[in-house]
């Protein structure tokens with residue numbers, strides 16, 4: 125009886141401190157502009173956020189390198205990258221493990237431009253995907269998570285996974301392709317990097333009104 129009482133008391137105290145007091149952005153920086161893909165023929169621009177955690181197993185240098193390898197895969201759709209902002213968060217351990225309620229709590233406490241990539245130590249999702257992308261249309265019950273992507277530590281073929289999940293979010297759909305060389309095969313791999321014209325048109329056409337891509341000044345409509 126007594127033991128149970130103390131356990132309940134502990135839970136009460138540990139939830140008394142709100143996330144607002146516990147989550148802090150300890151570093152914000154922009155990746156160097158000259159490292160971002162800027163194809164001359166681009167019609168649209170993407171601004172991307174990356175969030176990682178102080179003390180995580182992820183190495184920031186690995187995240188940055190994988191992101192810089194991923195972004196050129198979007199250039200085939202006429203998408204240039206205008207900015208990538210990296211934030212390092214200091215937060216209690218629970219925030220480094222993805223679950224919908226905890227992720228929602230985190231997103232209520234920090235301001236981050238979308239689309240945003242989050243690099244967590246693991247996921248509580250079942251099945252435990254390497255990466256989980258939440259678009260606008262599948263965020264109705266979890267609006268804070270719209271246009272975010274969550275990568276669990278150890279996600280394989282990371283640059284291809286980042287590009288693949290970004291296409292899901294920008295296109296706001298979960299569509300896959302069976303074509304051998306297509307980036308949107310259900311399993312990502314370094315040999316599958318292509319996007320078809322139809323995939324590009326759909327992605328630009330959906331992402332622009334959703335505010336995830338900006339049309340470049342003077343770019344022709346296509």
Ligand SMILES: [Zn+2]
Pocket residue numbers: 288292298300309310
């Ligand atoms: Zn997919």
